Amino acid sequence: MSRYRLPLAAIILLIATISPSVTGIKSVGAQSPPPYSIKNEDADPAKLAAADSRLRPVIDRYMADLTTLQRYYVVESSPVRRAKLQGFYGEWQKILAGMNFDSLRQDEQIDYILFRNYIEHEVRELDLRGRALDEMAPLIPFSKQIAEYEESRKRMxxxxxxxxxxxxxxxxxxxxxxxxxxxxxxxxxxxxxxxxxxxxxxxxxxxxxxxxxxxxxxxxxxxxxxxxxxxxxxxxxxxxxxxxxxxxxxxxxxxxxxxxxGVKVTEDTAIIGDPIGRDGLLSELAYEMIPYNPEEILAIADKEFAWCEAEMKKASRELGFGDDWKKALEFVKNKYVEPGKQPELVRMLAEEALTFLDKNDLVTVPELARETWRMEMLSPRQQLVSPFFLGGEYIQVSYPTNTMSHEAKMMSMRGNNPHFSRATVHHELFPGHGLQAYMTRRYRSYRSLFGTPFWGEGWSLYWEFLLWDMKFPQTPEDRIGFLFWRSHRCARIIFSLSFHLEKMTPQQCIDLLVNRVGHEVDNATAEVRRSFAGNYGPLYQAAYMLGGLQFYSLHRELVDSGKMKNRDFHDAILMENRIPVEMVRAILTKQKLTKDYKTSWKFYKF
The missing domain is CATH 1.20.58 (Methane Monooxygenase Hydroxylase; Chain G, domain 1)
Structure with a gap:
């Protein structure tokens, strides 16, 4: 896979022509952005070369070969394609087995373990997809003949x-x-x-x-x-x-x-899904380096949910609603901003989060990232799948338009009120997905092959835990907003795993979000639709809470113990790219690794 790199001469010229100092931090959305500046050490060719892994070209070669095979053998139901991929993965497993693991630096050993784990997962996934094809074979007996026509054509x-x-x-x-x-x-x-x-x-x-x-x-x-x-x-x-x-x-x-x-071909909003079963979940958990089985993970969700409900009642009492937290939630939902004011609210919340990060010296947010974040609005159709905010280099904002029905408008405004949004803007921008996107493009980008939502979504949710502990949500309304989303992540574990274990239907998943979390019906439906449409992995929704708990446990181990400062801890995580959190822990604790490393970190105390 080709990757753009600055020529060495260009980097040297850049260093020679820029100021060595970094401009001071300015507020988000400043009218006069500072001139582009970069620290010399960030673009030092020697430092960049020394940090590069010897496994990077190996990983690049693997991806190039795999992509070529997948472009040629495009019929996914073809037995020839399956056999080719089985052989391909087998050859690469032999290549890895022949490497001298002990001669590698620790960061390279991490790459080795990640690469080996990735290929083992691909082998298991190929087997599971094969079983799925075998299950529907009576419904597609013509598959082999059509695949043979295409493969014969490509062989000319x-x-x-x-x-x-x-x-x-x-x-x-x-x-x-x-x-x-x-x-x-x-x-x-x-x-x-x-x-x-x-x-x-x-x-x-x-x-x-x-x-x-x-x-x-x-x-x-x-x-x-x-x-x-x-x-x-x-x-x-x-x-x-x-x-x-x-x-x-x-x-x-x-x-x-x-x-x-039982669904019209033209109806693309129906929720059907395809449960992968317990074996499929165990395969995914092994890949993500989560040393718990589905039943243990459901127990984690239940315990965290109980904490959320207890805290929700505390906030409800402060607002005068007693233990009837649903009334308190209704009160908070109805404090939405008027149409046209949502972008202004999002900008204010982004500035608030950045100020808090800087004041408490929590993490480095580069000047270029501060300057270039931006905002877009989600269309009414996009909101059928994503009823809240989406993040990255730019934040995508949900709010109703004039084309929506009255009911849809009210659900969108109530579901994106300022107190809910105070917990989502920092999740989607800084220090969440926006900062992630910026850093992962600049540090160990080759590890994107091993990207996991347990790092990506877990990191963003972890900040909700940390900011809660640091009293960022000060009012009972804001605490209810934070608790709503934390409850939502508990419910995501319950409904997604239960669906794949065939213990819940899509409608039961929707009912759980409405009755136990307090979602608007349309928003709950959109959430379940997104979960089972096939665009996200089976553990994606569980990854928020579980990944957040992993980072939270690691923070207690390294920061609360005094071994690292907050900024150093968070900056170090961002420089390792999107990898399983257990591997982040191995790096930060300088753990001795073995060639046959197996997941073992029990990060949760029941």
């Missing part, structure tokens, strides 16, 4: 147009018979014609088959377009048979989605 093998026409004709009949068999499987036992084979399946498996069928239809079109018109004999034989198969695939995919899954 000669074709027999007449023979292919006969095959496509048979394929069309196969799809028609297949649909009848699945239709028969929808009937109650004893109602189907005993002479017809019946295929019975689950909704998540059928939805998976719908996606694969749609992708295979695109694969077949790509294959057909390659020859069509360029090979007159191919077109003469196959134009009509291809159109028939294409229509049958479309009809079958629609049938799977609408009749088996």
């Amino acid at each position: 093998e000669k074709i027999d147009p007449g023979k292919i026409a006969a095959q496509l004709n048979d394929l069309n009949k196969q799809i028609a018979a297949l649909q009848k068999a699945v239709e028969a499987g929808l009937l109650p036992e004893g109602k189907a014609d005993p002479k017809l084979p019946a295929i019975r399946t689950k909704k998540p498996v059928a939805n998976r088959a719908f996606v694969v069928t749609s992708n295979l239809r695109e694969t077949l079109k790509r294959w057909f377009d390659y020859y069509n018109g360029y090979d007159p004999l191919f077109t003469w034989w196959n134009e009509q048979t291809y159109k028939a198969v294409d229509q049958s695939l479309q009809n079958y995919a629609t049938f799977l989605r609408e009749k088996v899954v």
